[in-house]
Amino acid sequence: PTHQAPLIMEALCMARAQGLTVPFVYNCGGYENPDVIRLMDGMVDIYLPDFKYGLEEDGLLFSDAADYPRYAVASIREMIRQVGEDLKLENGVAVSGIVIRHLVLPGRLENSMAVLRLLKDELSTNVPVSLMSQYTPIGAVKSHPHLGRRITNAEYTRILDYAMKLGFENLFIQHVSDDAMTPDFDCKTPFEKSGNPDE
Numbered sequence: 001p002t003h004q005a006p007l008i009m010e011a012l013c014m015a016r017a018q019g020l021t022v023p024f025v026y027n028c029g030g031y032e033n034p035d036v037i038r039l040m041d042g043m044v045d046i047y048l049p050d051f052k053y054g055l056e057e058d059g060l061l062f063s064d065a066a067d068y069p070r071y072a073v074a075s076i077r078e079m080i081r082q083v084g085e086d087l088k089l090e091n092g093v094a095v096s097g098i099v100i101r102h103l104v105l106p107g108r109l110e111n112s113m114a115v116l117r118l119l120k121d122e123l124s125t126n127v128p129v130s131l132m133s134q135y136t137p138i139g140a141v142k143s144h145p146h147l148g149r150r151i152t153n154a155e156y157t158r159i160l161d162y163a164m165k166l167g168f169e170n171l172f173i174q175h176v177s178d179d180a181m182t183p184d185f186d187c188k189t190p191f192e193k194s195g196n197p198d199e
Contacts, residue, residue, distance in 0.1 A: 002028070002036050009043055023095050031068050032075035040082070047079040047098045054114025061146075062105075069114070073122045076100060085127045086170070099172065101130040104159050106151045112159045120166045130172035131159060139186075151176060 012024055023045035030050040051072050053059035059068030079098055087097035100119065104112050112131075119127065133156045137148050153176050163171060 002032050005036050005040065009040065012043055030072040030075065031063070031065055032071060034071070034074040034078045037075050037078045037082075042082075044079075044082065045096045046087070046094055047076075047083060048101065049076055049079060049098070050101050050103070051076065051115050051119070052103065053111055054116070054118050055111045058105075058108060058111040069118060073118055077123060080123060080127065085124045087128050097128070099128045099130055101132060103132045103135055104151050104156055105135055105147065106149050106155065107146055109155060109158060113162055116159075116163050116166055116168065120168075125167040126170065128170040128172065129163065129168055131156070131163060131174070133174045133176045 012020075024043065025046040025048060026040065026044045027048045028050070030052055032049070049072070052063070053065075053068045053072075056066040056069060060066040065071075076098075083097050085098065087099055088095050102112060102115050116129075119125070119129065133151060135147075135151055137144065137150070142148050156174075156176050160171070160173060
């Protein structure tokens with residue numbers, strides 16, 4: 001949402017002037033301009049950035065953004081400067097901080113490892129990291145040579161083990177998703193679970 005940041009900040013100022021007190025969460029893709037993030041200092045309570053690519057070649061291949069790692073590191077560094085490198089809770093509810101999200105892609109474990117190394121070397125191993133396993137190929141992507149399948153349990157476990165080896169302790173982890181948890185958008189009732197509803 002970087003290009004919409006001025007309007008977002010204007011709306012947030014108006015909302016707070018009218019009594020809004022809930023934490024403001026900024027959910028973004030990680031490919032941000034750090035100068036824009038700097039303008040949000042004092043406005044955002046919780047940052048939820050993605051860190052998609054640690055390798056320039058993967059940034060170029062999948063998002064036409066070879067400079068993704070550089071921008072992600074710089075923008076997340078600014079986010080941490082503003083809200084700290086942890087996630088603060090009050091009565092079990094997040095009120096400030098950051099969680100960095102990384103979606104593990106099939107066959108691209110070196111990319112995931114590069115993300116974790118960049119976080120360790122350039123930022124901190126204390127920062128909360130969500131290692132996401134739910135990548136699901138849909139539509140034409142099912143025939144993509146790199147992205148046409150889900151990740152395996154072995155792939156996810158390898159990345160989780162690598163994160164812990166690097167010293168990350170604040171990890172949000174998932175079970176590797178299966179087909180039963182993914183809506184089938186090729187059918188008329190994508191959210192209707194088939195089979196025994198108790199399974």
